[in-house]
Amino acid sequence: MAKKFIKLKSEDLSQWYNDLVVKAELADYSPVKGCMVIRPYGYSIWEKIHDFMDPFIKEKGVQNAYFPLFIPESFLKKEKEHVEGFAPELAVVTHGGGQKLTENLIVRPTSETIMYEMYKKWTQSWRDLPVMMNQWCNVVRWEQRTYLFLRTSEFLWQEGHCAHATDAENQEMIQWALNLYKKTYNDLLAIYGITGVKSNSEKFAGAGKTYCIEALMPNGKALQAGTSHDLSQNFAKSFDWSVQDQNGQKLYPYQNSWGMSTRSIGGLIMVHGDDNGLVFPPQVAPIQVVVIPIPGHTKAKTLAEKIFVDLKTKYRCQIDDLEGETAGFKFNKWEMKGVPVRIEIGDREADANSLVLLRRDTLEKQTISVSELDSVLNKLLVDIQNSLLEKHKKFTQDNTFTVDSYDEFKKVMSTTRGFVSAHWCESSECEAEIKQDTKATTRCLPDGQPEENGVCVYCGKPSKHRWLFAQSY
RNA sequence: CGGGGAUUGGCGCAAUUGGCUAGCGUGCAUGGUUUGGGACCAUGAGGUUGCAGGUUCGACUCCUGUAUCCCCGACCA
Numbered sequence A: 001m002a003k004k005f006i007k008l009k010s011e012d013l014s015q016w017y018n019d020l021v022v023k024a025e026l027a028d029y030s031p032v033k034g035c036m037v038i039r040p041y042g043y044s045i046w047e048k049i050h051d052f053m054d055p056f057i058k059e060k061g062v063q064n065a066y067f068p069l070f071i072p073e074s075f076l077k078k079e080k081e082h083v084e085g086f087a088p089e090l091a092v093v094t095h096g097g098g099q100k101l102t103e104n105l106i107v108r109p110t111s112e113t114i115m116y117e118m119y120k121k122w123t124q125s126w127r128d129l130p131v132m133m134n135q136w137c138n139v140v141r142w143e144q145r146t147y148l149f150l151r152t153s154e155f156l157w158q159e160g161h162c163a164h165a166t167d168a169e170n171q172e173m174i175q176w177a178l179n180l181y182k183k184t185y186n187d188l189l190a191i192y193g194i195t196g197v198k199s200n201s202e203k204f205a206g207a208g209k210t211y212c213i214e215a216l217m218p219n220g221k222a223l224q225a226g227t228s229h230d231l232s233q234n235f236a237k238s239f240d241w242s243v244q245d246q247n248g249q250k251l252y253p254y255q256n257s258w259g260m261s262t263r264s265i266g267g268l269i270m271v272h273g274d275d276n277g278l279v280f281p282p283q284v285a286p287i288q289v290v291v292i293p294i295p296g297h298t299k300a301k302t303l304a305e306k307i308f309v310d311l312k313t314k315y316r317c318q319i320d321d322l323e324g325e326t327a328g329f330k331f332n333k334w335e336m337k338g339v340p341v342r343i344e345i346g347d348r349e350a351d352a353n354s355l356v357l358l359r360r361d362t363l364e365k366q367t368i369s370v371s372e373l374d375s376v377l378n379k380l381l382v383d384i385q386n387s388l389l390e391k392h393k394k395f396t397q398d399n400t401f402t403v404d405s406y407d408e409f410k411k412v413m414s415t416t417r418g419f420v421s422a423h424w425c426e427s428s429e430c431e432a433e434i435k436q437d438t439k440a441t442t443r444c445l446p447d448g449q450p451e452e453n454g455v456c457v458y459c460g461k462p463s464k465h466r467w468l469f470a471q472s473y
Numbered sequence B: 001c002g003g004g005g006a007u008u009g010g011c012g013c014a015a016u017u018g019g020c021u022a023g024c025g026u027g028c029a030u031g032g033u034u035u036g037g038g039a040c041c042a043u044g045a046g047g048u049u050g051c052a053g054g055u056u057c058g059a060c061u062c063c064u065g066u067a068u069c070c071c072c073g074a075c076c077a
Helices: A013-023 A040-059 A080-089 A112-122 A167-188 A234-238 A263-272 A298-311 A327-336 A347-352 A370-398 A406-414 A428-438
Strands: A027-029 A036-038 A070-072 A091-096 A099-107 A131-140 A154-164 A193-197 A209-216 A222-232 A254-261 A289-293 A317-319 A341-345 A354-359 A365-369 A400-402 A419-423 A440-446 A466-471
Touching (some): A036 A040, A040 A131, A040 A154, A040 A167, A112 A131, A112 A154, A112 A234, A154 A167, A167 A193, A167 A222, A167 A254, A209 A370, A209 A440, A222 A234, A222 A263, A254 A263, A263 A370, A289 A298, A289 A327, A298 A347, A298 A370, A327 A341, A341 A347, A341 A370, A354 A370, A365 A370, A370 A400, A406 A419, A406 A428, A428 A440, A428 A466
Parallel strands (some): A289 A317
Antiparallel strands (some): A027 A036, A091 A099, A131 A154, A154 A254, A193 A209, A193 A440, A209 A222, A341 A354, A354 A365, A419 A466, A440 A466
C-alpha cells in the first residue's frame, strides 16, 4: 500500500517535501545557491494566486505598475531601521559594463525606497493622494538557509504600496490588505490563517506596526504567510516627502505596504499533501479533473473522450489516454500531482454508461451514471475545497494550546509544537529569553483576542493579552 | 556563517588497503506480449565519477581549494 516513490510525509516531513516538489515537477534547484526554477506546473499555481488576488487589488483602486530591480544604495539608507533590518541580506551590484559603479546598486529586497522616491516626485498637493500602486515582481534576500518555496534567495511576490492623506484611510487600507490575504488563504488555498499584529521585535524594519497572517504547518511550526505594514509617516519623513494640505500646510502622507509571496505555495504543499503526494484544493489546482480511460479498453476510450470534451468547457480538465502505462501507474502519477478529482472509465463503465469518481483528499471512490456527472462533480469540488479548509482549521485548533505556566509552554515546544496562547508582558527581554529557551517567538496578537488580566508566562508581571507563540519557518 | 553528511549515466545507489574494461536497480529507446492500483520478455543507447589543482607508476578512492544540496545551530521582511 505504501508508496516508495517518495518519502512518507509521516516519517520525514522535510525529505518528503523536497522529494515531492522536485518529483511533482513544481520546481527544481538552480545552480545558484538558494535559488529555484519554478517549473510550469508550479508556476501555474502562482498564476492562480495572481488571478485570484489581482481583480480585488484593482477593484480597490490600486493600480499595477513596475519599478526597477536596482535601487541606489543611498535610497535604502534614508530610513535607518529599514536599512539596518535588511543590510545582512542584501545582494549588491558593484560593477556594470566592466566598470566599477560610482554608487553601488542594491538588488531590491523590497521596493519601499525606490517607489516612495518616485511618489514624492509625482505629488505636490493633497489632491494627488492617495497614491495606490502594486507590483508583481521578484525580490532578492540573501538568506543563509533556504528551502524550496518556503525561503528562497529570490522569490516572486506582489507588493502593494499606498500613501494616504489621513491615518484613518491608511488604517482602513492596511486592514483591507490583511483581509485580502486571509481571503486568499481561506477561499483559494484552503489554508486556515490567524491574523493579528506583530510584536515590536518582529515587525518590518521601518514600520510602525506590522499586521500578519500566520499559518500552522504539519510539524507544528508557523509560517508567516503574508504581511501588511503600517509605515505611518516614517518613510515620508525620512524621504522628506510632503504635499500641501487644504490649509497650505505640510502634510506627510501616511503609508502602508503589503506583500504575499511564492512562499504561500510552500504552505499549500505542506498543509494538504499526504503520503501519496500533493493534494490541491480545486480552486487553485492547475488541473481540477483528470479523465483516465483504462488502457486497452476500446469502448471506454470513446466515452472518456466524450466526457472530456464536455468537461473541459467547464473545468480545468485533462485526459490521460497515453498508451503504454498501466491504470495503476496513471492513478499514482495523478495522485502525486494532486489533481482533486479523477474519473476512471473502463469497458464495464462504458457498458453501463457510468463512471468511477475518486476524490484525492480522502481517496474515496464512487460509481455514478454519466447523467449525474455534472451535479455530482460540481458538488464534489466544492466539498473538497471546504473539507480541506475545515481539516486545516481543525488541525490548527487542535494544535493551539492555551498555557498559564512556563513549564507547560516549554513542554509544548519540546514535544508537539504548535501555537501556544500565553500571557506576555510585551517586554522584548522576556520575548528574547523565551526564544532562547524554546526557539518559539511571538507570532502575533491575534485579531479579536479579548483583553484579560493575567501575568506574563515568563516573568510574572501583569499582562493584558494572550499572545500567540510558535517556532517559525 | 559554524558543525555534520553528501555529490558516480535522467533518478536512486555500489565499487574491498589506492589497482584490471567503473557495476546494479530504475528510467529512456526499439520490438513484442500486456493493461481495473506503479506489468513482463528481448535488444539497445546513455559516464572525461560536481568543478579546479595536487600526490602517485596508477585516483571514484588520498590531499588542498571551491561550488551546490541535505540535516542541526546562529540568522531570517
